[in-house]
Amino acid sequence: MTVSSTPPGVSVRPRHLNFDVNEELKALWHGDDAFRTAFFNALSLQFPDGEQHFIDAVRLYRDKIEDPKLKAEIRGFIGQEALHSHEHKAYNKALKARGYDIERLDRRFRKHMAWVSKLSPSRQLAGTCGAEHYTAVLANAILSNPEWLEGATPVMARLWRWHAIEETEHKSVAFDVYRACVGDEHLRRIVYLFVTWNFFKYTFLNTCSLLKTDGKLWSLRTWAGGLNFLWGKPGILRQCMPEFMAYLRRDFHPWQQDNRALLERSLQQLEAGDPA
Template sequence: MAISTTPSGVSVAPRHLDFDVSQDLKTDWHGNDAFRTAFFNALSLQFPEGEQQFINAVRKYRDRIDDPKLTQEIRGFIGQEALHSREHRAYNEGLKARGYDIDAIDRRFMKHMEWVNRLPASRQLAGTCGAEHYTAVLANAILSHPEWMAGATPKMQQLWRWHAIEETEHKSVAFDVYRHCIGNERLRRVVFLFVTFHFFRFTFLNTCSLLKADGKLWSLRTWLGGLNFLWGRPGVLRHCLPDFMAYLRKGFQPWQQDNRPLLERSLKDLEMNSPTAR
């Protein structure tokens, strides 16, 4: 029985690439803008533990999948997320080397992750689906609007483009596992509301922690520029909001946003500017 909804032409397979961004992280790498740099760094701080939890949540159910295509995609999903976790651990070590108290930020997030890991397996998988939706929507936005990364260093543009491509490729894998093994629509939507709260909570807290270390936490100019970036022009979150909320629709499925042409163009660009393979 076919369970996978990943469309034809989309391959879920890890790319063993090496992004050494240690030198970039010594600077405000996003156009010398403190807020934009802190915002993306704040996202990175959530990825290593978050993506490991996604892997663990899906693994709990993979033995119940009898669709060979989805089974292969689960292997690809685990490989991709493991490499994302590896690269963002190195990224976060670069932030630590810059002088940020990353250990304190990690302890704050780990308390939350310890709570998540005590939840029933069904809720963990539902949470993974919700979080994967956020990463998929942000990935689509980053790939659709390269101007949002204009001014970022070339290596950082490559890293975030690579991550966005692979998040797009596997955006329905955890969802397909959930739909087959659990299928509780009410649980999916309710857990998404909790995911929404915690995603924005930790992104905001992490951004504040980084700006405080930079001496920019109380800078009105920094925050006005940041609010414009997120909600004005270009308005990253404003543009993403309808796609975020689409998850609450009855019968939602991730590939209802069929962005395969965008994915194909982005893959060609990544291949032309590919960093060193490990």
């Protein structure tokens, strides 16, 4: 029987925090930088529907899990993801109030998610594991590099760090369920390639759509700064690439990136109300 691999000292439990982002999202909240703001906002647009699907995919196998610890972590995972979805719905609603055509962007992504929902349960769970890996790697990077949110308003920095903390806590839950109930390593890695394509596709399309509304889509200065942010210095995606690619190893496991010390420090800062 496969059991939970969440290490000692890590608790998967939802935190009922509320973030009033309405005023924050009336402006370019990330240091008045159009690209950085649009990039993080583009990620947010995928979360409500994406994380609801993660919940649904894990629920398909929940009754097959016997390990009490993993069963409890599934409940925590569902609670955390439900709260993330709720907060990002409010986030995206505030973006709509700013004048972005969020309904059009939502329709485009929901069409994709409707297709995903028609796949076999094993493929849906494999996709969830792959997407959870992307969120876990980005979460670790955000917590490890506070300068990546330098210039962000305190409320927005706190929201993104809270989300990153909980993604780190539950990063092996869907993986453990998959390993216990499906266990097909070939399927896991093949589906990850599709997840990778769609992650970059929708993040890019959403970023472009938001920049277009801001009148910055064809700004060479905006794109030069943005490409430097993603691939140059600091190069947030460039720095994450080795961890992204690690998922393709046969012996991969989410906690091979053992960031418990970072998680503990970040939790202390969150509880102290310190966004940095």
